[in-house]
Amino acid sequence: MSSLSTYLAVIAVIVATLLWRVRNGPLHPPSPPRRWLIGNLLEMPRTTDTKKLAFWKEQHGALTYLTAFGRSVLVLHTAEVIKELLDKRAKTYSHRPHTVMAGELYGLDKTIVFFDYNDRYRAIRRLTQQVLNPEASKKYQALQLDCIKLMLQRMLEDPDDFKEQSRLAVSRMILTITYGVDIKTADSEYIAEAQLTMDTMTSAAMPGAFVVDLIPILKHLPRWVPFTTFHQIGDFGRDLINRFVTRPFDHVERTLANGQAPPSFVADILTDEEALAKNGRYSENMMQDIKWAAGSLFAGAICFAFVIEITEFHGLQSAGVETSFTTMLIIFLLMALHPHEQKKAQQEIDSITGGGQRTVSLEDRPNMPYMRALLKEVARWHVVVPMSMPPVFWSIEVLAYNLLLEGVPRRTAETDIYNGYTIPADTIVVPNIWALSQTVDDPQKFDPERFLDEDNATQSPYEYIFGFGRRVCPGRYIAENFLFLWTTNLLQFFNVQQPDRPVAGLKMPAETTFTTAMVSAPEAFACKITPRSEVHRETVSSFRVE
Numbered sequence: 001m002s003s004l005s006t007y008l009a010v011i012a013v014i015v016a017t018l019l020w021r022v023r024n025g026p027l028h029p030p031s032p033p034r035r036w037l038i039g040n041l042l043e044m045p046r047t048t049d050t051k052k053l054a055f056w057k058e059q060h061g062a063l064t065y066l067t068a069f070g071r072s073v074l075v076l077h078t079a080e081v082i083k084e085l086l087d088k089r090a091k092t093y094s095h096r097p098h099t100v101m102a103g104e105l106y107g108l109d110k111t112i113v114f115f116d117y118n119d120r121y122r123a124i125r126r127l128t129q130q131v132l133n134p135e136a137s138k139k140y141q142a143l144q145l146d147c148i149k150l151m152l153q154r155m156l157e158d159p160d161d162f163k164e165q166s167r168l169a170v171s172r173m174i175l176t177i178t179y180g181v182d183i184k185t186a187d188s189e190y191i192a193e194a195q196l197t198m199d200t201m202t203s204a205a206m207p208g209a210f211v212v213d214l215i216p217i218l219k220h221l222p223r224w225v226p227f228t229t230f231h232q233i234g235d236f237g238r239d240l241i242n243r244f245v246t247r248p249f250d251h252v253e254r255t256l257a258n259g260q261a262p263p264s265f266v267a268d269i270l271t272d273e274e275a276l277a278k279n280g281r282y283s284e285n286m287m288q289d290i291k292w293a294a295g296s297l298f299a300g301a302i303c304f305a306f307v308i309e310i311t312e313f314h315g316l317q318s319a320g321v322e323t324s325f326t327t328m329l330i331i332f333l334l335m336a337l338h339p340h341e342q343k344k345a346q347q348e349i350d351s352i353t354g355g356g357q358r359t360v361s362l363e364d365r366p367n368m369p370y371m372r373a374l375l376k377e378v379a380r381w382h383v384v385v386p387m388s389m390p391p392v393f394w395s396i397e398v399l400a401y402n403l404l405l406e407g408v409p410r411r412t413a414e415t416d417i418y419n420g421y422t423i424p425a426d427t428i429v430v431p432n433i434w435a436l437s438q439t440v441d442d443p444q445k446f447d448p449e450r451f452l453d454e455d456n457a458t459q460s461p462y463e464y465i466f467g468f469g470r471r472v473c474p475g476r477y478i479a480e481n482f483l484f485l486w487t488t489n490l491l492q493f494f495n496v497q498q499p500d501r502p503v504a505g506l507k508m509p510a511e512t513t514f515t516t517a518m519v520s521a522p523e524a525f526a527c528k529i530t531p532r533s534e535v536h537r538e539t540v541s542s543f544r545v546e
């Protein structure tokens with residue numbers, strides 16, 4: 001071909017592409033086929049559907065793009081694309097989706113979980129980082145151990161109640177770390193109140209109330225208009241949540257004033273010398289943000305569970321439980337199913353403690369390669385996701401949040417171009433964390449050995465289960481430390497086994513399935529939990545919890 005005809009051919013291709021673009025609009029990432037008017041509405045999963053996700057990944061590669069009613073959702077399937085978009089292009093990909101009912105009307109948009117990625121978010125995030133970084137998190141070890149010891153003592157009395165005891169242990173742990181309240185106060189005042197808050201709000205919510213999320217403009221309707229109960233429900237919920245977040249915060253301010261505040265997330269921030277030297281004293285707005293950031297750590301979990309109950313109430317899917325608690329249940333389940341791996345963990349624990357009474361501490365972790373590998377494999381084997389705020393009734397956000405096993409959604413701040421694809425502003429972006437956990441050989445198999453060689457290529461699940469980039473979970477070191485201490489102390493003193501016979505209403509461990517919910521937890525199952533020996537029983541009984 002002459003150079004002229006080559007030249008003409010190139011021009012023809014460019015012109016054809018431009019014409020195609022003008023007719024078809026910008027090129028978006030691959031999608032399932034769209035239906036007239038409703039686009040991909042029917043493809044948006046209403047439960048966590050790992051088969052569908054695997055299918056999309058196979059069909060579309062790194063990205064799947066869904067649209068309905070002018071809104072778009074982008075699912076990210078590979079570590080590379082997640083790194084590129086959520087990490088390297090963090091400024092564009094670090095906002096959160098907006099919700100009218102949960103965010104605006106309940107007032108949860110005051111928690112950092114809901115903040116967009118702006119100066120206000122960055123300021124509060126910096127402070128959070130200062131008191132929850134790897135080094136600072138270690139100072140909560142004694143508090144964490146107290147919560148664990150109390151749980152182990154209760155398990156001597158009522159081992160069948162392991163599920164509720166686990167939930168209580170995490171709630172106490174987060175409360176004591178956040179506000180420095182002691183365990184007894186946590187139990188008697190706040191945990192009970194949190195439960196009451198949830199129960200009352202759940203029963204107050206009427207089906208259909210949250211249509212305001214589908215048609216946000218409805219929020220401007222005056223209160224006297226029929227069917228606008230969302231205003232009243234919003235007021236009611238906002239007051240409850242507000243009280244719940246304010247009371248323990250006021251407690252810390254009071255104890256600081258009289259010089260009796262033990263270390264806690266709130267006390268540490270309020271007395272942080274570096275921040276105070278820079279800012280003088282915190283502004284009123286900043287104090288509010290600190291209060292709500294603390295609320296995000298604990299009340300966030302409560303509100304989260306609450307909103308999940310609401311969505312369930314409305315016939316959407318899900319049963320929600322807090323992430324660390326779900327991980328503890330998975331550990332019970334896996335230990336009952338894998339006695340060989342449990343034995344190996346116990347051998348390592350005994351070799352560290354000399355088989356004696358001293359309990360394992362965080363200082364032992366570097367010398368416990370098997371425990372480290374086991375906990376990584378637990379995290380990989382069934383990915384759980386944290387205190388995200390699933391919003392409300394039948395909106396694109398709800399549907400996107402239903403992808404939660406795959407991560408907590410983000411929202412794009414502006415239009416972006418990636419690999420020639422246009423990703424519009426306000427697209428909801430969901431990292432498919434589950435896909436990352438499946439990239440090992442035989443992913444269904446529980447095999448701690450795959451993480452024993454820490455220099456090998458198996459990607460540590462801690463690089464993805466806690467999220468990504470600038471919004472990565474701020475509580476991850478608290479969670480990692482707690483789960484290490486809890487698992488080692490549990491296995492040091494107890495054996496976890498399959499029950500001798502079936503228990504009415506509970507699954508046997510081998511039959512246990514997982515909820516297809518936003519936080520995917522094992523269905524209720526039975527376990528036999530017994531002290532490893534009389535000496536172990538006596539040691540647990542003799543624990544002193546301050």
Ligand code: HEM
Binds near residue numbers: 467471476
């Ligand atoms: C096994 C335990 C946990 C897991 C798997 C987990 C996972 C996650 C994930 C995936 C995110 C979203 C990050 C993103 O958008 O990329 C997140 C956010 C968050 N987590 Fe966790 N988390 C856990 C425990 C905790 C704990 C114990 C706390 C509190 C002490 C906590 C507090 C938060 C908060 C406040 C956010 C919102 C951060 C933001 O939006 O900037 N998490 N977590």
